[in-house]
Amino acid sequence: MCCFVFISIGKNDGSGSGEGVLLKRIAVYGKGGIGKSVTVSNMSVALAQQGLKVMQIGCDPKADSTINITGGDRISTVLRTMREKHDRVEIEDIIIKGDFGVYCVEAGGPPPGVGCAGRGIITAFEKLKELHVYEKIKPDIVFYDVLGDVVCGGFAMPIRKGYADDVYVVTSGEMMSLYAANNIISAVRSNIERGYAQFRGLILNKKNVENEEDIVRKAAEEMNAEVLHVIPRDSIVQEAERQHKTVVAAFPDSKQALIYKELSRKVFGD
Amino acid sequence: MIDYIMSCLSLLNRVSEIESSKDIIGRLHCQSSGVICPLHGVMLLNELFEDTATLIVGAPECVYYPQVGTLIRLDNPTLSGIYTYVMDENDVVFGSADGLKIAAQAVLEDPEIAALFLVSSCVFELIGDDLRAISADIANALGKPVFPVHTSNYDHHCPDYFKAIERMLEAIAPVLSKQETIPHSVNLLGRIFHGNAKGSLRQSELGAMLEKNGVTINMEFPSRVRLEHIKQLTAAELNIVTDRVGIRLAKIMQEKYGIPYVLFESTFSHQTIEETYLSIGRFLRVAWQDEVSRLSAHTKERISEVSCIVEGETIIAGCLPPDPFQSVAFLSKLKMKPLVVASACLSRGSEEAIANLLKAGEDPYVIHACEREPMEEALKTLRPRFYVGHAPHEKVSALGIRHIGCFMAEPEHLGFRSIDNFLLRLESAAMQTPAEKGCD
Numbered sequence: 242m243c244c245f246v247f248i249s250i251g252k253n254d255g256s257g258s259g260e261g262v263l264l265k266r267i268a269v270y271g272k273g274g275i276g277k278s279v280t281v282s283n284m285s286v287a288l289a290q291q292g293l294k295v296m297q298i299g300c301d302p303k304a305d306s307t308i309n310i311t312g313g314d315r316i317s318t319v320l321r322t323m324r325e326k327h328d329r330v331e332i333e334d335i336i337i338k339g340d341f342g343v344y345c346v347e348a349g350g351p352p353p354g355v356g357c358a359g360r361g362i363i364t365a366f367e368k369l370k371e372l373h374v375y376e377k378i379k380p381d382i383v384f385y386d387v388l389g390d391v392v393c394g395g396f397a398m399p400i401r402k403g404y405a406d407d408v409y410v411v412t413s414g415e416m417m418s419l420y421a422a423n424n425i426i427s428a429v430r431s432n433i434e435r436g437y438a439q440f441r442g443l444i445l446n447k448k449n450v451e452n453e454e455d456i457v458r459k460a461a462e463e464m465n466a467e468v469l470h471v472i473p474r475d476s477i478v479q480e481a482e483r484q485h486k487t488v489v490a491a492f493p494d495s496k497q498a499l500i501y502k503e504l505s506r507k508v509f510g511d
Numbered sequence: 512m513i514d515y516i517m518s519c520l521s522l523l524n525r526v527s528e529i530e531s532s533k534d535i536i537g538r539l540h541c542q543s544s545g546v547i548c549p550l551h552g553v554m555l556l557n558e559l560f561e562d563t564a565t566l567i568v569g570a571p572e573c574v575y576y577p578q579v580g581t582l583i584r585l586d587n588p589t590l591s592g593i594y595t596y597v598m599d600e601n602d603v604v605f606g607s608a609d610g611l612k613i614a615a616q617a618v619l620e621d622p623e624i625a626a627l628f629l630v631s632s633c634v635f636e637l638i639g640d641d642l643r644a645i646s647a648d649i650a651n652a653l654g655k656p657v658f659p660v661h662t663s664n665y666d667h668h669c670p671d672y673f674k675a676i677e678r679m680l681e682a683i684a685p686v687l688s689k690q691e692t693i694p695h696s697v698n699l700l701g702r703i704f705h706g707n708a709k710g711s712l713r714q715s716e717l718g719a720m721l722e723k724n725g726v727t728i729n730m731e732f733p734s735r736v737r738l739e740h741i742k743q744l745t746a747a748e749l750n751i752v753t754d755r756v757g758i759r760l761a762k763i764m765q766e767k768y769g770i771p772y773v774l775f776e777s778t779f780s781h782q783t784i785e786e787t788y789l790s791i792g793r794f795l796r797v798a799w800q801d802e803v804s805r806l807s808a809h810t811k812e813r814i815s816e817v818s819c820i821v822e823g824e825t826i827i828a829g830c831l832p833p834d835p836f837q838s839v840a841f842l843s844k845l846k847m848k849p850l851v852v853a854s855a856c857l858s859r860g861s862e863e864a865i866a867n868l869l870k871a872g873e874d875p876y877v878i879h880a881c882e883r884e885p886m887e888e889a890l891k892t893l894r895p896r897f898y899v900g901h902a903p904h905e906k907v908s909a910l911g912i913r914h915i916g917c918f919m920a921e922p923e924h925l926g927f928r929s930i931d932n933f934l935l936r937l938e939s940a941a942m943q944t945p946a947e948k949g950c951d
Contacts, residue, residue: 324601356606357638364604 265382265509268399268438271411272421273389276446278306279478279487280411281386283501286310286489288382288509289341296336296380297343298369300399301388302350302358310339313485318349319365332372340490344378358388359395366398382509390421391428400429400438407441409469409508414445414453419460426464442469444504449474470504473497520889523876526836526868532856537879547855547881549662550577552672553630555704556679557592558584559733562625564618568596568607569632594618603638608645615649615657625738626656626686628679636663656738658682671855673756676704680733681759683741689768690746695795696727698747701757702734702922703777703832709922712753716806716926717775720788724797732757749794751775753925754832755858777832777919777929778860779841781810784927806927814845817934820941822846825895829853829880830917833860838899838918840864843871845937850893853900855880897940913940 271277278299285297299306304318316337322330339345348365350358369375375383385399399405408429412422422443429440443466445457454471461468481491489498524534545551550567554577557565567574574595581591596614598607611629619627629646646659660682662675680701699712712718712731721728729747730736750761750772761772771794775787785807792799825848829835835854842849849868852875854861868874878885890898890910898907899915907914915936919929 320601320604324605351605354641355608356602356604356640358604360638361604364600 265407266385266405266438267382267508268385268387268405268408269411269444270387270391270408270425271389271444272418275411275413275418275421276472277411278386279309279482280444280446280472280501280504281384282307282309283487283489283498284505284508285343285384286341286487287498287502287505289343290489290493293381293509294379295343296378296383297345297386298383298399299345299347299386300362300365300396301348301386302353302361303388304347304349306386307337307339307343307345307347309482309485309487310343310345310490311337311485312339316345316347318347319368320349320351320361323364323368330368330372332374332377335368335372336374336378340487344380346374357395359393362395362398366404390424397428397432400432401435405438407508408438409441409444411444411446412457413448414450414456415448419457423460423464426466440466441508442467444469445471447472447474469507470500472500472504520876520885520892523878523885525874525876526839526852526865527874529857529865529877535854535856535877535879537882538885539882542881543883545576547671548573548576549664549672549675550574550630550632551580552675552704553577553628553660553662553679554580554584554593555672556676556733557581557628559735560592561735561737562623563628563738564592564594564621564624564626565628565630566594566596566611566615566618567630567632568611568635569598570634571597573632573634592624598634603634606638606640607635608640608648611645612649612652616653619649619653619655624655626658628658628660628682630660630662630675630679633663633665636661636665656686658685672704676733676756677759680756681763684760684763684767686738686741687745687764687768688742690743692748693727693729693746694748695725696729696747697721697749697751697791697795698729698744699731700750700752700761700772701754701776702731703754703920703924704756712922712925715753715923716928717751717753718923718925720799720802720926724799726795726797732760745770749773749791751791753922775925777924779833779837779918779930779933781807781814781927781930784810784930788926810927810930813931813934817938817941818845820938821897823848824897824941825850825893826897826899827851827853827886827889827893827895828897828899828918829878829886830900830920832919832924834858834864835880836861836864836868839873839875840867840871843868843873847897849873849875850895851876851878851886851889853878853880853886897937913943915940 269277269281281297285295289295297307317335319335322334335346337345348362350361385405387396387399391397400408410422410425412418426440429437443461445468447453458468475497477492477495477497478488481488484491488495489501492498524536528534553565567577574597577593578595581593596611602610615627631642642659642661646657650657660678702712713728730744732744745768747770750764750770752758752761752772752774754776764770765772773787773790778784785803788803789800826842827850828839828842829852835852837860839849839852890912895912897913897915899918904914918933
């Protein structure tokens with residue numbers, strides 16, 4: 242199902258509302274390894290299957306957010322392309338259409354231990370703006386899949402005015418994951434008056450911790466947050482990954498796919 | 512205008528309120544990018560090495576200063592040896608290692624260049640680029656020494672250019688190797704760079720005393736030198752550190768080559784000078800006690816004489832060296848009335864000097880040395896009789912203030928003679944008054 246082709250700007254490819262109205266911009270944060278990219282990719286494909294024009298922007302130097310939408314292929318990151326092509330970067334160089342027409346972008350970043358990944362996110366976002374990516378593609382929904390904790394200003398970029406409107410945090414019942422969630426929520430809430438994005442809820446991606454749901458609901462209460470959705474642990478996720486696909490694409494009728502679809506409806510609205 | 516100035520002064524701390532360098536506040540937190548910037552020190556020291564080059568990496572605005580400063584300072588700037596690598600956006604995001612390797616290769620291709628100082632600046636340090644690793648990689652690839660020098664506003668407590676000089680001297684230590692010791696020999700490590708100070712430490716009282724007593728001055732460092740000759744530093748029996756910029760290198764030489772060091776910096780303490788001379792004499796087996804005592808007694812006598820002339824006179828002071836608090840404490844010992852002291856930070860000896868000042872009943876304002884405007888306003892408002900520090904001479908004189916230049920701003924200002932020299936200038940300025948003061 243992967244249509245791994247360069248996009249053609251300006252042509253109606255038949256997907257999406259085509260209205261040119263960006264309906265939702267959503268940032269998804271959470272501790273590293275918690276399942277953000279899997280969750281976001283499944284939501285992206287689920288919404289694209291409904292005919293929406295979806296863009297997913299990975300904001301992690303590892304540049305693997307969209308890998309299960311592109312059939313396992315690594316796409317050229319914004320920063321790598323900028324480095325190679327300098328001022329000659331075109332939209333086609335950095336945006337790839339994946340499964341069900343999801344527009345895939347990876348901001349990219351430096352190798353571990355070198356340079357400034359936070360500055361990289363800012364630079365990549367500036368390039369997307371400079372190329373008028375949102376105006377030209379006119380997505381109905383943009384997902385920002387952001388690395389771990391908000392470690393510096395660069396990683397807060399997606400929640401600043403002009404980018405995401407809503408923020409969701411993926412967590413499990415593990416303490417470190419909840420700790421990270423609390424930090425992210427605090428960062429978002431403390432900047433709300435500046436026009437930053439609004440925190441909308443926690444997404445529990447279960448790791449089979451004992452009493453996990455209770456733990457997370459209690460923590461959510463303390464954080465004055467809502468647990469928007471619970472994603473059970475299921476080996477079907479790993480099975481789909483082995484095929485370099487999302488669960489929604491690989492096993493569309495599975496229970497897990499329905500759970501992701503339900504989550505995407507909650508996030509996007511009916 | 513006066514209201515404004517007075518309110519400006521009222522914002523300042525007085526000496527009694529200074530507990531750490533952070534208490535030395537200015538009206539502004541921004542600082543001159545000129546002589547305060549560590550890259551200024553890099554530029555100055557680079558000029559002394561004949562066959563090394565310096566590659567400074569940073570934002571365009573940062574590397575502009577040493578590059579253009581060099582163009583202005585030298586008759587033939589193409590031979591300056593200063594190269595700059597401007598970090599672009601890719602360097603900031605991905606690190607500058609790749610670009611620096613290419614730049615360093617281009618510089619080191621010149622067979623006349625024996626080694627490279629690779630100097631960082633703020634942006635490079637903020638993104639955490641690994642200067643040491645990059646330097647080692649370049650050195651391995653190109654077969655010439657590459658000395659990493661970290662300079663950044665954020666990694667030390669006293670932003671000034673001495674730090675960069677100190678670090679450059681320390682960075683060069685790996686080229687040293689043990690040489691045969693020259694008996695009865697010393698190195699003079701560190702020198703004054705203030706106000707484009709020229710001259711040689713050999714011309715100082717210390718230099719003259721050493722030579723007169725048969726001590727060989729193995730090297731004066733830093734001074735104009737080629738890389739291969741720097742190795743010769745380890746032939747000395749003793750390092751005499753004549754300015755704080757030489758301390759780190761002296762410590763390395765002590766640890767690695769067993770060469771002890773003694774501090775002999777500019778100071779207004781004739782007791783300290785006397786003790787240090789005697790300490791050097793004991794180590795080098797030089798019997799100069801009598802001469803040292805005679806010089807010390809003469810200085811002590813001069814202090815007493817000049818004190819009678821300047822007693823009760825007001826003064827504003829602030830320049831290096833010595834430590835400004837120590838200098839102002841000395842002025843109070845002369846029974847002068849210090850109104851303002853300018854300093855960038857506390858240094859070794861500041862604490863004792865502050866205690867002495869307060870003990871003498873003096874509590875002057877403290878102005879941050881990096882700010883020019885408050886000092887100008889203080890001079891206009893407080894109208895002291897004397898001013899010691901950097902400022903256009905005509906401007907100071909126009910206010911009716913006697914400008915005495917700096918305390919000890921030449922390399923040869925070491926030893927008792929440096930105190931005598933200042934006293935002579937102070938005395939001379941004081942005696943210009945219509946009603947000359949004198950001692951009974």
